Amino acid sequence: MHDHYSKNGVGLSITGIHALELFTLPVGYTKRWVNDFLSDPSPPRARELRQAFEIPHLAWSGSRPTVREQxxxxxxxxxLKTYAGPWGTRLAHPVEAMVAAAPYLSQWRLTACLDALMSGALQIPEFTPQPAMTNEEITAAISHLPARNPAVIAAKRALRNAAEPVWSPMETLVRRMVVTQGFPEPILNHPVMIEGELAYPDLSWPELRVGLEYNGEIHLLDRRTYGTEMNRIRTFQDHGWDLNILVLDDLEDPALRWKWIQWLAEKLNRRSQRAG
Structure with missing residues (x-):
């Protein structure tokens, strides 16, 4: 469809969910417990997300094309600036695409997209990676969009919660869960020199030597990755760190969730008292 209409000089670009996917940003579903725990409202069109993945979403500039296709x-x-995409397409600016997708995406997902935009290069298939965007560049892009649009308001709220450097959407989720519980803002992927090598705990309070790591499927399915991770954890502990390793069940199961939250409260309080 993009190719067909672009031949008429309309200047269409892929936007919304599909553009974010082509930018390799972490769009997807959000389970109800996440919104409940974070006290985030459900996005207005959350139930239509599956349909949004299946329907082409294009943005037009200039004169609006006449469309007969359903x-x-x-x-x-x-x-806003567009980007060259695969198959001769143009991709809408990632901020504009995110606002187009915002009615379908939770606040966590929007924040994770912004974290990814600020933390690493834009990986567009078939093209040289584009530089990461700064908070200031994202803010400037949002300022060109209708201020009273609910989707723009949602994007601004997500930007207030965004941080860097973040290497996965689950790091974003754990950070938001921690801050929602009133803990001090953690430092993300802080470099820690241990035995001559740098390590980067996902979330940490370095002055107190307390940290949280989230381990995804790769840590369980790849034996070498699992072994390397376990050795790294032991090394941290040998150097006086309290490091808790979280998996998906620790986030989803209420009993396990409160267990590590209580652990974090105890460790931060105890080490703060020692430091004081």
Whole structure:
């Protein structure tokens, strides 16, 4: 469809969910417990997310094309920079695409997309990676969008919760869970020199030597990765760190969730008292 309409000089670009996917940003579903725990409202079109993945979403600039085909969405572009995409396409600016997708995505997902934008290069298939965006660049891009639009308001709120450097959406989720519980803002992927090598705990309070790590499936399915991770954890502990390793069950199961939250409260309090 992009190719067909672009031949008419309309200047269409892929936007919304599909553009974010092509930028390799972490769009996806959000389970209800996440919104409940973070006290985030459910996005207004959350139930339509599956459909949004299946329907082409294009942004137009200039004159609006006449469309007879069913099963696609067209929205007006606000003139932000576009990017060359695979198959001869153009991709809407990632901030504009995120605002187009915002009605379907939770606050956690929006924040994770922004974390990824600020933390690493934009990985567009078939193209040289584009530089990461700064908070200031994202803020400037949002300022060109309609301020009273609910999706723009949602993007601004997500930006207030964004941070860097973050290497996975689960790091974003754990950080938001920690801050929601009133803990001090952790430092993300802080370099720690141990036995001549740098290590980077996902979330940490370095002055207190307390940290949290989230281990995804790769740590369980790859024996070498699992062994390397266990050795790294022991090394941290040998050097006076309290490091807790979390997996998905620790986040989803209420009993396990409160167990590590209580552990974190105890460790931070105890070490703060020692430091005082």
């Amino acid at each position: 099963g696609m969405r067209l929205t007006k572009s606000h003139g």
